[in-house]
Amino acid sequence: MRYSGFTLISQALRGHTGWRPAWREASPKSTYDVLIIGGGGHGLATAHYLASRHGINNVAVIEKGYIGSGNVGRNTTIIRSNYLLPGNTPFYELSMKLWEGLEQELNYNAMVSQRGVLNLFHSDSQGDAFARRANAMRLAGVDAELMNLEQVRTMLPFLDYKTGRFPIRGGLLQRRGGTARHDAVAWGYARAADSRGVDIVQNCEVTGIAVTDGRVTGVETTRGQIKAKKVALAVAGNSSRTAAMAGMRLPIESHVLQAFVSEGLKPLIDCVLTFGAGHFYVSQSDKGGLVFGGNIDGYNSYAQRGNLPIIEDVMEAAMALWPALGRVRLLRHWGGIMDMSMDGSPIIDHAPVQGLYVNAGWCYGGFKATPASGFCFAHLIAKDEPHPVAAAYRLDRFATGRLLDERGVGAHPSLQ
Amino acid sequence: MAEQAKSIWRPRSAWAGIVEAGQIGVDGKPGVTALTLDDMGFATLIVPPGSPDLASATKRMIGLDLPKKAFVSLSSTHGVAWAGANHWLLFARQQAGFVDLLQSFSDHAAVSDQSHARAALTVSGPRVREVLAKGAMVDLHSSVFPVGATALTSFAHVHVQFWRTDDGPDGPIFEILVPRSMAGSFWSWFAASAAEFNCRIDRD
């Protein structure tokens, strides 16, 4: 059923008794053309684009828990395409364009809010590095503005411009960046994919990948064997473990990243703000909570929880940047498992096993990539060749040296 | 060319311009006392694993036992503190003669003079543990950190080495070494942390 203000009102008059499930509770069939492991944002988006762009509808998304239970429901909701390297920028810009049309495409309000993303810089040399990035964005057709101190001060008068240990000198603004309602992205894709016949199978854990003669034939699950011509992995956080079922080792470590939300407050900040001298970023949700985060905890973990030093580190950065937050209270914090890749960039590629496809290594940047990741992964699965904007996300780039290391820290996931 | 007048070449304390003698915080009886230590000599001594003769040399030259664990050996003029595996911090209360001492140690260990690398101070008083607890991620309880114990750690993001020198009539006495370049930031934290207990400050 189509969502609109009209249906909402007509349902209101009927006591909302006519709503149907947003997606069917499917049981797995015995065979699919494409089986996607992982009912997170990327897996669901892949299913949607397979069905809507490539006409491949005999698709299942297999999720071990409930859909959207991974990082798509645990992030700080930021969307942006302010990337530096030519292998990244067009991909994230495609994602941004897909975000811009997402609600109409899905008939689901994911509350995509292009409120602007401002990255602060704190020294002349950092300013030059931001200029390099901003120029790279403009060359790729992405909007970017370099703001001076006065412009930043006008926009965000409440930051610490007086006593800050690292003085604010200016910022890089992408006005088209912003936020989206994270859960709604998963639900919207699920509903749209379901409406085209995709089976969304929840509470079904994949326990093995069946390979015969170097070709994938299906998967073993807690709900039995499922055959499939093609199997696609979209299980960020658990990519290594799933890939290991097919005998692969990946250039990935799983790390924990914490996120934070404050109590609800009347509107305070109208953009997404990042602090370049401490690891800190913040925005305010439509409900009023400040949503913020910092660096990864910095050690391998599958625990979905973090530790106090990083929490304190994030709060110190918050206070250093925005000292009026002292009396605002932290409401909740949680952790997600990040696929930290060895160059900080993702992988969308064939696996060495035929018919197996890998979508992994999103580090802490997977949410903003959701639409393009699904779009390009679907393209790869359907056509067996990479989508042009995702062509750099090859597995062999680590061996050839065609790395996409935006931060320049090298093969140390804990620093990426 | 004539050498410059010696008057220019006077050393400057690591605490100069940072700490002034006096009192900070609330009125009343001081809960904490801080005394800056100038003119101390420090050096790191490192030996290859299993090398035995530094211990006997230390005993011979300054009459102190080389601590095997995280402890410090102290005399009225010298001390030697454990500072890592096969790694010690040798120190003297006065720099006079220290260079010669290091020379004689250099047959027994790799010696690196660090006399100017550390800013040192003594802190003591009945509330001193409460002040240090605002920075120390190590347990300072008597049963865990007895007189003579030392630790390398950080206080308020500043690397430190410190030890419990003694127990005075007013409670425990600690000596703290901080990197010279961070003396100012260390003091900013210490002063803010000690102010609620009243802190008396003496300059060496």
Next chain:
Amino acid sequence: MRKQLHRLNSGGLIDRTQALCFRFDGKNYDGFAGDTLASALLANGVRLFGRSFKYHRPRGLLSAGPEEPNALVELRTGARREPNTRATVVELFQNLEATSQNRWPSLGFDVLSLNRLAAPALVAGFYYKTFMWPARFWEKLYEPLIRRAAGLGRAAAVEDPDHYDKAFVFCDVLVIGAGPAGLSAAVAAGRSGARVIICDEDFRLGGRLLAERRQIDGRPAADWLAAILAELASLSEVRIMPRTSVFGLYDHGIYGAVERVNDHVAVPPAHQPRQRGWRIYAKRAILAAGALERPIVFPGNDRPGVMLSGAVRAYVNRFGVLPGREAVVFTAGDGGWATVRDLTEAGAHVAAIVDARSEINPESKTMALRVGARLFAGSVVEATHGGQALRSVTVRDASGKRARLACDLLAVSNGWNPTLHLTSHQNGKPVWEETIQSFVPGRLPPGLAVAGSAAGRFTLAEALRDGARLGREAAVEVGFAAAAADPVPATDAETDGLAPVWRVRGNRGKAFVDLQNDVTDKDVELAAREGFRSIEHLKRYTTLGMATDQGKTSNLAGLAIMAEQVGKAICETGTTTFRPPYTPVAIGALAGHHRGKDFRPVRLAPTHDWSREQGAVFVETGQWLRAQYYPKPGEQDWLATINREVLATRSGVGLCDVSTLGKIDIQGSDAAEFLERVYINGWKTLPIGKARYGVMLREDGFVMDDGTTSRLGENHFLMTTTTINAAKVMQHLEFCHQVLWPELDLRMVSVSEQWAQAAVAGPRSREVLRRVVDAKHDISNEAFPYLAAGEITVGGGIPARLFRISFSGELAYELAVPAGYGDAMMHALMAAGEPYGITPYGLDGLNVMRIEKGHAIGTESNGQTTARDLGLGRMMSSKKDFIGRLMAKREALVQADRPSLVGFRPVDTNNRLWAGAHFIGIGRAAKTENDEGYMTSVAYSPNLKHWIGLGFLKNGPTRIGERIQAVDPVRNGEVEVEVCSPIFFDPEGTRLHG
């Protein structure tokens, strides 16, 4: 004093001798010390405390504790304004000022309560289904409206004026909660000599005992409480921390806590923090956090005057306040009957007892008769009436017959949920306990035990027993001998019969599950209908349990209604994960001292004061502050200053602090071998007394750092690193030694802090140094040529080191003296250089000169470039293995067209250059496909009298003389530049050797 109409004449744990006046919404009131803001307002007859989140419905007090969903206020004013403060936990103080929030223009008349008219459409998740057309209206219209309507209180607009502390504390046994279980545990552990910390979020210790009329050992519980508190105070290793909430449990026995040191006064006393964040390291911990009473979901259950039954007892017994004079008690268990008793004893009339159970025991019946209350067995409350305060309720009995009863208080009792939050902070899943119809702690984190109500053992007797046993066990587990156990004290009789009611369906009115987020039973049903049936989906779709109370009173009812919808038992639907913090924590308390200039330590060079005296402008370089330039009066701008500094250096002599470089002392018979392995170039042949430039790679083949290393002796080297990478390089070298090659004979230590170091550069530098270095040292060009390094003395015997190295391209030296002499060295050099016009220069001047010489720094070796990219490929030895050797050979890293370092000058020399510009072929479109590299560093060269730049260009070295555009769209710049050698000045290097 104003009369407190609802204050009892006697009783309660308030100090009636200490009256406190305070303001709420601009009106003055009086209360007593020992009150909370909630109890004091209630004593004054205030019923309306706030407005709900979505429908702006009038709300009163539900609870008397941290679970409060309704009574949120803005506490204090101005810079100290604290939004969303629960009135139930605010300790009253003199001149307290509070304001209601999320209403306009006033609490009594709130325009947005008109939302109720749209309420039929504002169901769970309505926004996902609408506001989609036209797309651009979202940011412009819908979202701003939603944002303005949403949110709760207003944060302060200016800097928090209060100070915060952070502290660390260690103990053997941490006891969380100072109710009967916690106190018993603390005393049992403390008697054995263990180091015990007992924390309670309340300002008064005692937990539920403060709110109940109970007997222990045949005497009022208060006597027992006084005795046990006195004993705890007498134990030297026991630390009692009231006003301290343990908010989180982290790995390995680390607990986060926040102590509200001065929240009970208007302004913290001088030098004292407002709050203190604690990191508690505990070997064992006992959770004795009690339980939270649960409400019942029924139509109109949010009307001011509907209150938890245990909260009613707390107000009556602890605060001496009568929350209502004519009460109805709606209960699903025995708990409500205690409220009947206490209300009656306090002088209220209980009009009716509505017990959902059909079987009522004879004693209860007798009590109902005695207090003159109508008894409705097997009955429920199905509606409430009144405007902004309760006036009556409708009761429906087992036969369906309805009765309307006048009342101003409805006490609701539906059993309790253990406060088990901390047990699930490490992913522990609570488990359903059928007998008490509640979740209890599941698998516990290591070192944690749970006592009393928090474990689902709700009686006082169990609390006392649990506490004593677990306290003793914890002490024994950490190595203390068990103290002799006192017999567990006897308590008066108690019962805890219960048959919970999750929801009452009614004909009219909304039945709220989550009061703060305005989630109703219908919303839960809708979520079920739409497939959001997993508990996490329910939470996320309806926002159930996501308000500031984190669903403390609402989660279970939500689960129960969902279970009913999907036809499962509650235990099958599971529960959501409780995340830290247990109650919201001020951000300031977690940051402590580290804000403003104290956010991170600042490192100052030993020459810092000298630079300041010279008028330096400083710049952050990593943790260091370094002199950027030294302006003189009358200079037009920074460029004029830097030009002067550079010209003076190149023509005479300049002086620059370089103390911040990392310095590592490397000794041992394998020191040279070690350098061979960590640097790309050769080291074994370096003679004693010489310095050499070295480059080190990461193992992945990219440049990590560079610097000069000098050989001071056969087995003794001094390595220098860049300022930024000093710690990273030290860590890397330790890794190489300890992890890769422990067999090497090697001893390393950082001596960065020991030395002050200054560069003396320019044609007259030797003459200056000659006047500073002690006469016995020959520093002539012959005796001390380019790249010489030696130990010398200055000032008549002060040990120093001299290096003839140059970053500026001039005849130059670096002189190092012990850091304490750094200030003296600068004065001495200035005095010695005065005849030659010695000029201090800073990082900017240094930068100009190094760009003129084509030396790369961090902006060039930015972690994305190889030695080859930097033009240093030929330094890589092929005769030895070194870190990064193999990965640097990967095909893409040796591709000919990789952008490589070259120089650039503007074709029109009037143009300035900008770092960060990208290179695009002339006449080609400015887009990514045509991007050929970028400018890394630029400077105005006062020697060449135009701007110069360094940058990476595809095939760079083969394109010298070619012209290209440096495009800079973000600064509207496009400059035609000519590709040139990166060495702009003195390419033969003759000045170096002068």
Next chain:
Amino acid sequence: MRIACPHCGLRDVQEFVYLGDAAPQRPDGLAATEAAMFEYVYLRDNPRGLLEELWYHGVGCRAWLVVRRDTLTHAIEYVGLAKSRKAGAAA
């Protein structure tokens, strides 16, 4: 978390720097192949469960440690000195 440094005792994780999996061994010497080095630098097992990993006690004694830690529960089973490992000595 806390790590029991063999030299310094139980210390907060804040004092340590993480490197990662301790299993890969650097293929030393001129004979090492690019393929072996690629595996050493880039490929990881990344297990959920026990992992031997390298930590550096940078704020303390500057020792590199081998820590056997469960990546799901964060429980630590063993801590030893990295330098003892290659030498083959018992840590």
